[in-house]
Amino acid sequence: MAELEARVSAVARGPKRTERILDVLFQQYGGPLFGLILELALAARADPEVHAVVTEQEAAINRAIYATSKAVFGDAITAFPTMGRRWALALSATRGMAVLTLLGHPPDGVQKQWRATRRELATLLDG
Template identity: 35%
Template structure:
């Protein structure tokens, strides 16, 4: 699974073949075919693995966040790292491929919905946000949408300095919105 995700992140959907993944994983083609007889089966299993890995990565990084002043910026920076790293790049490859592949689409959509719910829930928790207050749920979702968009902007060029400045500014607005009410 790690070899499949790494291949997706480095070589994209078209460069991720069962032969290349077996070679990268150091297993025989026969062993790979025994467990995953088709590229679709291999990638579907990788999609599931990828989802679990993304959720585990979020939880691991969340445990190291500071408390008090600067927490919002730290939460946003953590999320931005998730949306600019290799797991996100692999996920993007799957999203693009799933757009035109019904079998892959059927596997990717529920997984991405689950990851989206978990990301939202965790962001609410990390920010100490009260979603019973008007506008808070929307502010959290806007934050995740903003960060995902910044992750896309980072694909072709290093957008780090602009992203950090934008997120610092957004953190101030978000803190105000979360405290208002």
């Protein structure tokens, strides 16, 4: 979570900032840590004790990722009610696209889809 915060904070301000932050999140969701979380979550479905621990940790990670909205939007995230919903949509779409990587889809195809999706998400978020 600290690494994510540092990477998001390091993204320079400018016209493509939202896209670059979405790229950071896409990399996080498509990386080995999130892959491990998915594996544990799937494995824990049959074990209530493990499921409770995984669910708690997954919620903490999701809160940390959602908190990156402050880095992107500052106070606008709470000042404009639709921004929170837009950010949640962007996170869901980013996570979904990144999971394609974890599932072994062809990397070139995933990257092509991601670039198109990222542009649309940035337009939604910056608009």
